[in-house]
Amino acid sequence: MGQRWKHHQRIIVICHLLIRMSLITGFLMTLHNHAATPVSCIEFHPTEPIAIWNGNQYIVVHSTQSNSSKDNIPVPMHRIRDVSFDPQGHWLAVAGGSPAEQGDLVIINWNNKEPELHLQFENEWVTTVGFSSDGKQLVMGSGDSNISVYRIQTEPFKLVQTHTFDGHAGSVMDTIFDRSGDWLISTGSDRSVKVWNVRENILHRTFAHHTGVVFAADLRPVATDQSTLPFYVATASADQTVRIWQPEIGRMVRIVRNHETDLFTVAYHPSGNWLASGGEDGTVRYIDAQTDNILQEKKAHDDWIYALAFSPDGTFMASGDWSGKVVFQRVNEKGTD
Numbered sequence: 116m117g118q119r120w121k122h123h124q125r126i127i128v129i130c131h132l133l134i135r136m137s138l139i140t141g142f143l144m145t146l147h148n149h150a151a152t153p154v155s156c157i158e159f160h161p162t163e164p165i166a167i168w169n170g171n172q173y174i175v176v177h178s179t180q181s182n183s184s185k186d187n188i189p190v191p192m193h194r195i196r197d198v199s200f201d202p203q204g205h206w207l208a209v210a211g212g213s214p215a216e217q218g219d220l221v222i223i224n225w226n227n228k229e230p231e232l233h234l235q236f237e238n239e240w241v242t243t244v245g246f247s248s249d250g251k252q253l254v255m256g257s258g259d260s261n262i263s264v265y266r267i268q269t270e271p272f273k274l275v276q277t278h279t280f281d282g283h284a285g286s287v288m289d290t291i292f293d294r295s296g297d298w299l300i301s302t303g304s305d306r307s308v309k310v311w312n313v314r315e316n317i318l319h320r321t322f323a324h325h326t327g328v329v330f331a332a333d334l335r336p337v338a339t340d341q342s343t344l345p346f347y348v349a350t351a352s353a354d355q356t357v358r359i360w361q362p363e364i365g366r367m368v369r370i371v372r373n374h375e376t377d378l379f380t381v382a383y384h385p386s387g388n389w390l391a392s393g394g395e396d397g398t399v400r401y402i403d404a405q406t407d408n409i410l411q412e413k414k415a416h417d418d419w420i421y422a423l424a425f426s427p428d429g430t431f432m433a434s435g436d437w438s439g440k441v442v443f444q445r446v447n448e449k450g451t452d
């Protein structure tokens with residue numbers, strides 16, 4: 116009874132501290148992939164209370180409303196590397212394949228959970244995939260340094276390639292559109308962050324400030340009345356830093372240090388007020404979007420964190436690690452009291 120009471124006291128103290136920090140209100144659950152498949156990607160559905168992540172040749176589907184797993188979605192590829200929903204949640208893009216052998220891009224119809232399109236590519240796998248904010252474009256990057264942009268046609272679903280960008284000296288690690296869809300940001304194993312002008316089909320600039328592989332990037336959300344302002348992007352790197360950029364105007368805004376670990380993932384909270392980073396030490400760090408201050412550190416995993424994602428309403432955060440564990444946390448929507 117004494118040990119149990121001490122345990123309860125500890126939980127109470129932790130809860131009070133978290134509430135005071137106004138960021139995290141508690142771990143909700145921990146889930147494990149079958150066969151301990153490393154979790155390389157997590158995504159929340161845009162309109163449904165659903166979170167998904169990669170399993171062993173399938174997509175895990177989990178209800179955040181009932182805290183229960185739904186039927187997995189089989190995906191015909193050797194390894195899943197990345198996933199992305201279109202903004203309306205009608206389509207799910209799944210990227211992967213076999214490194215140095217074959218790439219796969221599968222588009223799943225979310226209504227029936229069946230593949231609508233399956234593209235295969237020789238020599239190298241597909242490492243990243245994403246939709247534009249209007250759902251009219253899709254971008255994918257690969258292990259052979261190539262980036263492809265497609266125009267999306269529906270009824271029937273079809274991808275029409277419009278652009279090919281080749282400038283990285285190594286694997287493309289992440290790709291994201293800005294809000295307009297006119298700019299594309301890519302990160303690479305060559306330690307660079309590249310800015311592409313999609314409208315003019317050219318490389319706009321290269322940032323070479325990182326000193327390690329740049330694994331991930333995320334676009335900062337903004338209010339509608341700020342949508343015409345220069346956009347911000349955060350990147351996470353093996354150089355143990357998160358860096359904040361204004362890619363369109365060519366400015367590195369700040370460097371977030373004090374991580375003391377290689378970083379593999381970064382994600383903005385939907386409010387845009389703060390962001391989270393994850394990496395080799397299994398700790399999630401919460402960073403003020405306006406400064407370089409780390410607001411809080413939370414040991415969430417005993418293994419490397421490779422994926423972070425927030426629910427669209429900002430109430431949940433999910434993190435996934437190398438061992439196949441996924442942790443859900445409830446978060447404060449505003450980040451502050």
